[in-house]
Amino acid sequence: MAEHPDKAGRIFEVDDIRVTFDTADGAVEAVRGVSMHVGRGETVAVVGESGSGKSQIMMAAMGLLANNGRAAGAVRYRGRDILNVSVAELNRLRGRKITMIFQEPMTSLDPLYTIEDQLSEPLRVHGGMSRQAARARILELLNLVQIPNAAERMRSYPHELSGGQRQRVMIAMALANDPELLIADEPTTALDVTIQAEILQLLAELQSRIGMSILFITHDLGIVEAFADRTYVMNKGRVEEEGPTARLFSAPRTDYTKMLLAAEPEGTKAPLPANAPALMEAREMRVTFGRGPGLFRRDTRLEAVRGIDVTLRQGQTLGIVGESGSGKSTLGRALLQMIPSEGQVVWLGDRIEGLGTEGMRPYRKGLQMVFQDPYGSLSPRLTCGEIVAEGLLVHEPGLDSKARTERVSEAMADVGLDPAMRNRFPHEFSGGQRQRIAIARALILRPKLIVLDEPTSALDRSVQKQVIELLRRLQRENDLTYIFISHDLAVVRALSDYVMVMKDGAVVEEGPTGELFDRPETDYTRALMRAAFDLRGLLADKAA
Amino acid sequence: MTDLANPAPEIAAGEGTAGRSLWAVAMMRLRRNRAAMASLVVLVLMALAGIFGPMVAPHDYSEVYPEFVKVPPSLAPYPQQDQIVPAAEEALARARVEIASIEVGGGGVTIMVTSESREIDPRITRYLDRSDVFSGSEMVEVSGDGLSATMRADVRELYFIAGTDANGRDLFSRILISLRISLMIGALATGVALVIGVLYGATAGFVGGRLDNVMMRVVDILYSLPFVFFVILLVVFFGRNVVLMFIAVGAVEWLDMARIVRGQTLSLRRREFVQAAESLGVRSRDIVRRHIIPNTLGTVIIYMTLMIPKVILLESFLSFLGLGVQEPLTSLGVLIAEGAKNMRNAPFMLFWPAATMTVLLFALNFLGDGLRDALDPKDR
Numbered sequence: 001m002a003e004h005p006d007k008a009g010r011i012f013e014v015d016d017i018r019v020t021f022d023t024a025d026g027a028v029e030a031v032r033g034v035s036m037h038v039g040r041g042e043t044v045a046v047v048g049e050s051g052s053g054k055s056q057i058m059m060a061a062m063g064l065l066a067n068n069g070r071a072a073g074a075v076r077y078r079g080r081d082i083l084n085v086s087v088a089e090l091n092r093l094r095g096r097k098i099t100m101i102f103q104e105p106m107t108s109l110d111p112l113y114t115i116e117d118q119l120s121e122p123l124r125v126h127g128g129m130s131r132q133a134a135r136a137r138i139l140e141l142l143n144l145v146q147i148p149n150a151a152e153r154m155r156s157y158p159h160e161l162s163g164g165q166r167q168r169v170m171i172a173m174a175l176a177n178d179p180e181l182l183i184a185d186e187p188t189t190a191l192d193v194t195i196q197a198e199i200l201q202l203l204a205e206l207q208s209r210i211g212m213s214i215l216f217i218t219h220d221l222g223i224v225e226a227f228a229d230r231t232y233v234m235n236k237g238r239v240e241e242e243g244p245t246a247r248l249f250s251a252p253r254t255d256y257t258k259m260l261l262a263a264e265p266e267g268t269k270a271p272l273p274a275n276a277p278a279l280m281e282a283r284e285m286r287v288t289f290g291r292g293p294g295l296f297r298r299d300t301r302l303e304a305v306r307g308i309d310v311t312l313r314q315g316q317t318l319g320i321v322g323e324s325g326s327g328k329s330t331l332g333r334a335l336l337q338m339i340p341s342e343g344q345v346v347w348l349g350d351r352i353e354g355l356g357t358e359g360m361r362p363y364r365k366g367l368q369m370v371f372q373d374p375y376g377s378l379s380p381r382l383t384c385g386e387i388v389a390e391g392l393l394v395h396e397p398g399l400d401s402k403a404r405t406e407r408v409s410e411a412m413a414d415v416g417l418d419p420a421m422r423n424r425f426p427h428e429f430s431g432g433q434r435q436r437i438a439i440a441r442a443l444i445l446r447p448k449l450i451v452l453d454e455p456t457s458a459l460d461r462s463v464q465k466q467v468i469e470l471l472r473r474l475q476r477e478n479d480l481t482y483i484f485i486s487h488d489l490a491v492v493r494a495l496s497d498y499v500m501v502m503k504d505g506a507v508v509e510e511g512p513t514g515e516l517f518d519r520p521e522t523d524y525t526r527a528l529m530r531a532a533f534d535l536r537g538l539l540a541d542k543a544a
Numbered sequence: 545m546t547d548l549a550n551p552a553p554e555i556a557a558g559e560g561t562a563g564r565s566l567w568a569v570a571m572m573r574l575r576r577n578r579a580a581m582a583s584l585v586v587l588v589l590m591a592l593a594g595i596f597g598p599m600v601a602p603h604d605y606s607e608v609y610p611e612f613v614k615v616p617p618s619l620a621p622y623p624q625q626d627q628i629v630p631a632a633e634e635a636l637a638r639a640r641v642e643i644a645s646i647e648v649g650g651g652g653v654t655i656m657v658t659s660e661s662r663e664i665d666p667r668i669t670r671y672l673d674r675s676d677v678f679s680g681s682e683m684v685e686v687s688g689d690g691l692s693a694t695m696r697a698d699v700r701e702l703y704f705i706a707g708t709d710a711n712g713r714d715l716f717s718r719i720l721i722s723l724r725i726s727l728m729i730g731a732l733a734t735g736v737a738l739v740i741g742v743l744y745g746a747t748a749g750f751v752g753g754r755l756d757n758v759m760m761r762v763v764d765i766l767y768s769l770p771f772v773f774f775v776i777l778l779v780v781f782f783g784r785n786v787v788l789m790f791i792a793v794g795a796v797e798w799l800d801m802a803r804i805v806r807g808q809t810l811s812l813r814r815r816e817f818v819q820a821a822e823s824l825g826v827r828s829r830d831i832v833r834r835h836i837i838p839n840t841l842g843t844v845i846i847y848m849t850l851m852i853p854k855v856i857l858l859e860s861f862l863s864f865l866g867l868g869v870q871e872p873l874t875s876l877g878v879l880i881a882e883g884a885k886n887m888r889n890a891p892f893m894l895f896w897p898a899a900t901m902t903v904l905l906f907a908l909n910f911l912g913d914g915l916r917d918a919l920d921p922k923d924r
Contacts, residue, residue, distance in 0.1 A: 338823055357828070364825030377816035380566055381838040390834075391824040425565050441820065 017073035045228035319496030368442035374434035385422030580914020597720035663690030736794030741801025749809025849912035
């Protein structure tokens with residue numbers, strides 16, 4: 001550290017790094033001259049929306065850039081440049097002194113190897129341990145990351161673990177060689193809020209025990225506030241603002257940071273008038289997946305929804321919250337008769353349960369759905385106009401192409417898209433725009449009920465807020481009824497007037513939004529809310 | 545690691561209205577791939593040569609030149625200078641005249657003949673015309689007693705740039721026609737396989753359940769039929785012809801295509817845009833047509849470009865076994881088989897068809913790889 005006497009204590013430094021990708025459209029600069037540093041034992045957060053280049057910096061530092069990417073500048077570990085060294089030299093550092101955990105615990109573990117095999121690799125390659133020694137160390141590590149029954153779990157394959165456990169294994173793998181710096185790239189984004197809180201608790205605890213530094217990349221300001229000592233806010237490949245987390249949150253200096261901080265969904269929905277007419281009435285909804293035992297089959301049945309009643313009134317927004325696997329999406333689909341289900345469903349006086357594809361077609365016009373993934377829910381080979389017009393082809397085949405174009409333009413303008421863009425293809429739109437297209441596709445049929453299945457989960461907070469505003473406006477103008485399915489309590493609170501909390505296919509608690517959020521009655525709901533709204537308190541409790 | 549294909553775009557309004565489809569993007573990527581583009585040019589040239597070559601080639605592919613059996617490739621015209629005199633002698637051997645002198649020059653020959661006893665019949669010029677070497681022969685002068693005469697004939701200049709085969713047919717013309725046949729079999733058999741395979745696979749994958757099971761078991765059964773046996777059966781029943789080849793090859797190749805498309809369909813089936821279409825009430829037929837098939841096309845096209853060479857090779861194999869196209873029509877496989885038989889005394893008969901085939905297969909495979917990269921950049 002002789003060459004940086006004034007910068008003592010910095011173990012990791014990024015100096016004016018630039019990352020460029022060669023694409024078919026020419027070079028794209030993803031990172032445009034960013035400098036940052038991490039001190040010993042410090043937790044630093046890099047926060048930014050998708051496309052801000054926050055992950056690419058770390059990818060470049062670790063030599064993991066895509067084939068068409070180039071990095072310029074300097075990345076220093078303890079004063080030594082690691083950006084322009086050979087792979088062999090880099091390998092002596094990465095996986096040993098600097099380790100990384102990724103967003104997707106499903107795909108970062110190799111499905112072909114047991115947990116023990118995966119964990120022993122870094123130990124034996126970098127640590128030079130024998131098989132016996134490695135095994136003892138693995139057991140220790142798994143206990144460290146609080147995996148129950150560690151000795152047994154060592155022999156499991158990744159698919160046998162839950163998402164949270166997989167992420168714990170990833171952390172154990174990263175800790176294997178006592179790293180000095182852990183780079184965590186959105187490690188909790190794919191997890192439920194309660195699991196997220198547990199993983200963050202674990203990381204905080206490990207840090208205080210081992211004394212490593214953490215560089216935490218995220219888009220979630222709630223995590224940053226609860227977790228980081230110092231924060232870099234990134235926007236469009238540049239650092240927008242940098243400073244201690246507490247200062248940044250209490251007195252943001254740039255407009256961009258202010259905008260990010262203000263992007264929490266706000267407002268509530270006014271309660272319905274008492275005389276609002278009933279729209280849909282569902283009794284004892286049940287959905288079972290898999291098939292019963294047969295000649296060559298084991299019993300694979302799984303009850304995803306276990307006897308749920310739903311009552312919807314005109315203009316209502318029913319929020320359904322729950323963690324992944326709670327059956328909330330399944331319930332939404334069952335109500336629309338998109339999957340086989342049991343239970344009685346009355347839609348505007350007609351019994352619609354058990355109607356086949358043909359029988360349901362006349363009702364589909366009034367019952368629409370918007371999906372979670374704005375990338376997956378639009379057919380990549382059709383233009384935006386064709387996608388939006390699809391419902392018209394089915395339900396109003398009499399329209400000529402001119403009238404259809406008119407209706408498409410109208411629907412696009414309704415959701416805030418320029419109708420001139422109707423000849424463009426989905427991949428040319430951003431995530432928020434795509435979700436608008438999906439809403440326009442549902443809206444063009446002038447439906448009464450729209451089931452929104454996590455429509456904002458894949459979007460950045462600021463875009464999320466716009467979509468929420470849009471949904472509110474559309475509801476007001478068209479007297480729409482929503483079923484809003486989400487794991488994000490903040491969004492549900494902002495949009496719905498009645499909430500159902502689901503767990504393991506059953507409703508744990510339900511009630512008007514205000515009451516439920518102010519006075520949750522069950523422990524499960526309380527735990528959910530704590531993890532969602534009071535992460536800082538939760539982490540502080542744990543530390544204490 | 546995936547490539548960053550497109551930066552997340554936020555389109556500003558009024559930035560032009562025409563969109564750039566995935567196809568356009570893929571084409572752009574393909575255009576930057578030099579090997580693939582060169583292959584495409586070679587393929588187009590070969591296809592044009594196959595289609596129009598036989599129409600403009602100086603020799604018909606079935607025309608036999610008995611004087612020029614297995615002559616080696618040459619840019620100089622046949623007959624060569626030293627072959628003319630023997631050819632003239634041979635042609636006049638049965639005319640019962642003595643040849644006094646033969647002079648070659650001026651694009652023709654002048655032959656003086658004498659006879660000891662009989663008058664020379666002016667019609668003996670026909671003997672010359674009958675040969676492939678000479679044409680337009682005429683009596684220039686007959687002496688008073690009719691015992692000596694001077695004849696003149698033009699020497700037909702024939703070019704065999706790739707030589708001739710064992711029957712004295714121009715190899716270049718035969719390669720041209722074989723290109724036509726091979727490409728036609730490749731394209732048509734692939735087309736047949738494509739149509740059947742895509743429809744069959746998409747239906748099985750989309751409908752799923754019991755129908756899928758039955759349809760795929762049928763495919764399994766067809767797979768288990770030995771292919772050569774199947775072709776021999778067809779040949780025995782219907783005799784040899786080219787159409788039969790298409791059917792035989794197509795009937796086998798669609799099985800692969802059906803499996804691939806079914807696999808693609810199964811994964812597309814779970815995609816949200818298909819569910820979105822279902823929630824709109826779109827008919828299954830239209831979902832398959834509008835959403836499933838267009839999204840499988842990328843893979844299908846890649847597979848197709850790799851299937852064409854496979855089919856061409858398969859046809860060559862069948863022709864090699866003698867089950868393929870019938871003489872005088874020919875295909876690259878037939879030519880190579882014949883070349884292999886004459887490898888020792890006429891190596892060029894093997895070389896030229898084999899070189900053509902190699903270039904063709906190279907080009908198809910390179911193009912296939914290029915298309916794969918262009919259409920599916922994330923899957924490298």
